[in-house]
Amino acid sequence: MALHELTIAEARAQLDRGEITSVQLTEALLERISALEPTLHSYLTQTPELALQQAQAADERIKAGNASSLTGIPLGIKDVIVTKDVRTTCGSKVLENWVPPYDATVVSKLNEAGTVTLGKLNMDEFAMGSSNENSAFGGTRNPWDTERVPGGSSGGSAAAVAAGQAFGTLGTDTGGSIRQPAALCGIVGLKPTYGRVSRYGLVAFASSLDQCGPFARTVEDVALLLETIAGHDPKDSTSANLPVPDYRASLTGDIRGLKVGVPSEYFVEGMEPGVEKAVRTAIEQIKDLGAEIVEVSLPHTKYALPVYYIIAPAECSTNLARFDGVRYGVRLEGKGLFDEIESTRGQLFGAEVRRRIMLGTYALSSGYYDAYYRRAQQVRTLIRRDFQEVWSKVDLLAAPTSPTVAFKIGEKTDDPVAMYLSDVCTLPINLAGVPGLVVPCGFSDNLPTGLQLIGKPFDEATLLRVGHAYEQNNTWYKQHPSL
Amino acid sequence: MKYTATIGLEVHAQILTKSKMFSGCNAAYASAPANSCIDEVSIGLPGTLPVVNQEAIRKAALLGLALNCEIPEYCEFSRKSYTYPDLPKAWQITMYDKPICINGELEITLGNGETKRVGITRAHLEEDTGMLQHGDETHSLVDYNRSGVPLLEIVSEPDMTTPEEARLYAIKLRQILVFLGVNSGNLEEGALRVDANVSIRPEGQKELGTKVEIKNMNSFRNLERALVYELERQEKIAREGGTIVQETRGWDDAAGITLSQRSKEHAHDYRYFPEPDLPPLELSREWVAERRAELPELPDAKFARYISEFGLSKQDAALLSGERETADYFETIVATAGASNAKPVANWITGELFRLIKDGEETLAEVAKRVTPANLTSLIEVVAKGEIGSTVAKQVFEEMYRSGEAPTEIINAKGLRQISDSSVLSQAARDAIAANPKVVADYKSGKLPAIKFLVGQVMRATKGQANPQVVEEALKTELDALN
Numbered sequence: 012m013a014l015h016e017l018t019i020a021e022a023r024a025q026l027d028r029g030e031i032t033s034v035q036l037t038e039a040l041l042e043r044i045s046a047l048e049p050t051l052h053s054y055l056t057q058t059p060e061l062a063l064q065q066a067q068a069a070d071e072r073i074k075a076g077n078a079s080s081l082t083g084i085p086l087g088i089k090d091v092i093v094t095k096d097v098r099t100t101c102g103s104k105v106l107e108n109w110v111p112p113y114d115a116t117v118v119s120k121l122n123e124a125g126t127v128t129l130g131k132l133n134m135d136e137f138a139m140g141s142s143n144e145n146s147a148f149g150g151t152r153n154p155w156d157t158e159r160v161p162g163g164s165s166g167g168s169a170a171a172v173a174a175g176q177a178f179g180t181l182g183t184d185t186g187g188s189i190r191q192p193a194a195l196c197g198i199v200g201l202k203p204t205y206g207r208v209s210r211y212g213l214v215a216f217a218s219s220l221d222q223c224g225p226f227a228r229t230v231e232d233v234a235l236l237l238e239t240i241a242g243h244d245p246k247d248s249t250s251a252n253l254p255v256p257d258y259r260a261s262l263t264g265d266i267r268g269l270k271v272g273v274p275s276e277y278f279v280e281g282m283e284p285g286v287e288k289a290v291r292t293a294i295e296q297i298k299d300l301g302a303e304i305v306e307v308s309l310p311h312t313k314y315a316l317p318v319y320y321i322i323a324p325a326e327c328s329t330n331l332a333r334f335d336g337v338r339y340g341v342r343l344e345g346k347g348l349f350d351e352i353e354s355t356r357g358q359l360f361g362a363e364v365r366r367r368i369m370l371g372t373y374a375l376s377s378g379y380y381d382a383y384y385r386r387a388q389q390v391r392t393l394i395r396r397d398f399q400e401v402w403s404k405v406d407l408l409a410a411p412t413s414p415t416v417a418f419k420i421g422e423k424t425d426d427p428v429a430m431y432l433s434d435v436c437t438l439p440i441n442l443a444g445v446p447g448l449v450v451p452c453g454f455s456d457n458l459p460t461g462l463q464l465i466g467k468p469f470d471e472a473t474l475l476r477v478g479h480a481y482e483q484n485n486t487w488y489k490q491h492p493s494l
Numbered sequence: 495m496k497y498t499a500t501i502g503l504e505v506h507a508q509i510l511t512k513s514k515m516f517s518g519c520n521a522a523y524a525s526a527p528a529n530s531c532i533d534e535v536s537i538g539l540p541g542t543l544p545v546v547n548q549e550a551i552r553k554a555a556l557l558g559l560a561l562n563c564e565i566p567e568y569c570e571f572s573r574k575s576y577t578y579p580d581l582p583k584a585w586q587i588t589m590y591d592k593p594i595c596i597n598g599e600l601e602i603t604l605g606n607g608e609t610k611r612v613g614i615t616r617a618h619l620e621e622d623t624g625m626l627q628h629g630d631e632t633h634s635l636v637d638y639n640r641s642g643v644p645l646l647e648i649v650s651e652p653d654m655t656t657p658e659e660a661r662l663y664a665i666k667l668r669q670i671l672v673f674l675g676v677n678s679g680n681l682e683e684g685a686l687r688v689d690a691n692v693s694i695r696p697e698g699q700k701e702l703g704t705k706v707e708i709k710n711m712n713s714f715r716n717l718e719r720a721l722v723y724e725l726e727r728q729e730k731i732a733r734e735g736g737t738i739v740q741e742t743r744g745w746d747d748a749a750g751i752t753l754s755q756r757s758k759e760h761a762h763d764y765r766y767f768p769e770p771d772l773p774p775l776e777l778s779r780e781w782v783a784e785r786r787a788e789l790p791e792l793p794d795a796k797f798a799r800y801i802s803e804f805g806l807s808k809q810d811a812a813l814l815s816g817e818r819e820t821a822d823y824f825e826t827i828v829a830t831a832g833a834s835n836a837k838p839v840a841n842w843i844t845g846e847l848f849r850l851i852k853d854g855e856e857t858l859a860e861v862a863k864r865v866t867p868a869n870l871t872s873l874i875e876v877v878a879k880g881e882i883g884s885t886v887a888k889q890v891f892e893e894m895y896r897s898g899e900a901p902t903e904i905i906n907a908k909g910l911r912q913i914s915d916s917s918v919l920s921q922a923a924r925d926a927i928a929a930n931p932k933v934v935a936d937y938k939s940g941k942l943p944a945i946k947f948l949v950g951q952v953m954r955a956t957k958g959q960a961n962p963q964v965v966e967e968a969l970k971t972e973l974d975a976l977n
Binding site: 092093099101106109111112113115210211212213214215217218219245246247248249325326328329332333334335337338339348349352372375376377380384 | 534537538539540541542543544545546573575577579582583584585634636763765766767770771772773
């Protein structure tokens with residue numbers, strides 16, 4: 012087996028037994044990246060020198076016998092996550108030259124664990140998009156079919172893992188940005204509970220929805236990554252002060268007696284039959300593994316999309332207001348201060364970013380606030396309540412992730428609403444703040460599909476347990492795209 | 495036609511805390527070089543998040559309780575959006591519809607001795623902005639040292655009707671802020687900033703006139719001057735049948751006028767909405783009770799008590815109660831000297847001590863190490879026993895002030911004890927009589943006050959150590975013996 016096809020757990024075992032070194036792993040992946048980048052464009056910035064330095068340090072640490080579960084594992088980081096001394100663009104022209112002076116908390120945690128940073132991953136500009144086509148530096152292609160999108164906004168993070176350009180990656184998920192690309196690229200992706208992982212150093216898109224999470228090829232690998240990045244951060248007031256469980260301990264393979272709810276509203280009109288079939292089959296298998304399947308209803312699901320497209324743009328309209336070119340980033344010339352700010356923002360932000368800033372500015376305007384933002388928050392409370400009520404009946408939910416498989420590049424770029432509908436099954440989870448895990452559940456038209464498991468707040472362990480049991484009774488995770 | 499003025503004040507007080515409102519960054523920027531008191535949070539770098547300074551919350555609540563405000567169970571920060579280079583995030587975190595203090599009051603004493611109650615609408619916490627320094631036409635400089643310093647905005651009801659009332663309110667509010675250690679009280683450095691809202695209406699009319707906001711007054715005197723000017727300006731417009739425009743005007747100190755800065759048409763739409771990066775603050779009733787218990791006796795209460803309990807004059811009571819340090823010092827000494835000695839204690843502090851401190855460069859805290867409760871009590875006792883007279887006592891006090899030595903030691907070392915031995919004084923009296931025949935003749939002819947001159951001569955001859963009453967008795971005896 013080629014080194015890039017190892018899982019993190021397998022690589023860990025080989026590193027610990029001294030069969031391979033982190034430098035060897037890193038070199039193998041750097042080669043893989045070089046070979047595939049012209050086709051896939053998963054990375055916006057590659058950091059081979061840093062990676063090899065870190066790999067050497069990791070090998071010494073492993074020799075010294077104090078390796079953590081991730082020491083020496085080469086990983087990639089979505090370019091919306093701030094990395095000290097490594098360019099962080101957020102997929103935007105406006106930050107094309109920004110080299111941050113500090114590390115995001117999740118990056119500090121990876122560094123402490125001794126991981127190897129391969130580079131910064133491509134994404135839709137400021138995490139706004141579902142196809143990676145909004146990247147100002149050109150989108151990433153889907154490793155299973157390079158004529159198709161990898162999903163978004165963490166498209167680079169998902170494609171890199173699927174193509175063996177990283178053993179695991181970090182992404183962010185505001186409305187589905189981890190789960191939808193995980194499904195479209197046939198890998199595992201987790202959006203943790205809001206507050207489970209620190210947001211300090213994530214360049215904010217929608218502050219009340221953003222959450223950082225891992226991608227990998229197996230549930231066990233995702234559990235390892237989550238364990239490392241999760242936990243309370245005194246620098247993030249919205250991070251929960253709760254202990255981080257031993258997630259691997261929950262991967263027992265035994266899911267007997269668990270009640271799994273299937274929300275009828277998630278099987279939306281227009282869903283591709285192949286996708287629905289794959290998801291329904293997976294749910295049947297979970298039943299066969301001993302779980303009880305219960306039909307449930309989340310009646311306010313249909314409002315999630317409009318609610319999301321008020322709240323997320325409103326928050327983004329303020330979060331992105333700081334990009335004026337005055338203190339950092341790119342600045343365009345103009346006649347005086349405000350003219351300069353206007354040309355910088357008007358010319359350097361992409362169309363989708365500008366659209367959302369305008370939507371959000373409008374929704375918060377004096378005289379419209381009550382009709383839009385306040386109303387949306389009220390409906391958001393109803394959506395949350397749907398979930399609170401359903402937890403009295405079931406332990407977790409199982410649903411589709413995306414109504415379709417990966418679509419063709421350019422197919423939806425002229426129709427923002429069609430693009431937004433790609434996230435119809437993932438948005439409600441962010442609005443409710445609960446965790447969502449995507450595991451591959453087979454293929455439709457030779458393209459990957461993903462099963463979405465949705466859990467109680469801070470109960471990622473149950474999602475990982477069920478996802479792992481399902482995964483290990485299938486062979487999807489052993490399949491690799493032919494590149 | 496006569497007009498009634500309506501004045502309300504908005505006071506911005508920087509809260510004295512070690513760190514800034516939303517990060518651990520040093521807040522003591524007063525004499526620091528430009529952009530040296532900054533961190534990634536206070537310059538709003540992408541990815542940074544705010545964390546509330548608990549000390550600022552505590553001090554805001556103390557001020558609120560001192561102003562008889564309610565402290566609601568929940569308060570909440572909001573985003574106030576506007577674009578200007580002094581605001582690096584392009585929004586200010588402030589409390590909007592859920593402030594920390596509401597519905598308070600402040601009592602002021604007017605020039606004629608009457609008291610007046612001024613309502614406090616609210617007090618809320620926010621972050622200060624950076625400072626711009628405008629250069630030539632091509633550039634301006636910005637210093638972010640002040641960015642993120644905790645700020646308490648205290649908004650009065652429009653209860654004041656004269657510029658004098660506004661000045662007295664501001665002075666009184668400053669006294670309480672400084673007394674509580676919430677604010678330095680420094681107007682010139684901008685640690686305390688006063689804005690006024692002022693309107694006029696024809697006497698007897700209920701409906702308020704158009705409001706004008708005045709800014710940029712950096713002293714209480716200028717506050718009063720600006721209001722006097724503004725009221726005259728508005729009355730002139732009204733008398734001439736003009737329309738008062740709702741606007742913001744700046745006080746031009748050199749010209750002694752207010753100038754238009756911004757009209758209502760150009761007012762910002764701040765697009766307030768709750769800050770998603772900060773959960774609402776829950777202020778438990780227990781916590782508020784602890785803050786109430788922590789609240790010291792305030793200047794007004796001390797003033798009244800010093801008069802009723804200690805019999806001090808209004809003037810002394812005012813001098814001793816206005817500042818925390820002085821009041822604490824006075825009360826510490828009274829605790830040792832006893833309440834019956836409160837008056838001499840007050841006299842020594844407001845007289846000799848204040849005079850000597852004024853001449854020197856030391857603070858009261860430094861001086862208090864030498865003029866200790868034991869020392870001052872001892873001096874008062876020695877004087878009460880008649881062992882030294884008032885002139886010598888001042889000499890002893892000054893020596894104690896400089897050296898910190900105990901009064902009895904100073905008296906013994908310098909031989910300053912008062913002479914009451916009548917045989918010694920009789921001889922001195924006879925000498926004075928012999929040396930001043932003309933004065934003696936005056937006395938004998940019925941000009942009895944002439945004896946005061948002879949007392950002075952004896953005092954001089956005994957270097958002030960004689961007891962003047964005993965001297966006068968001895969002189970009378972000797973003079974009566976002359977025929």
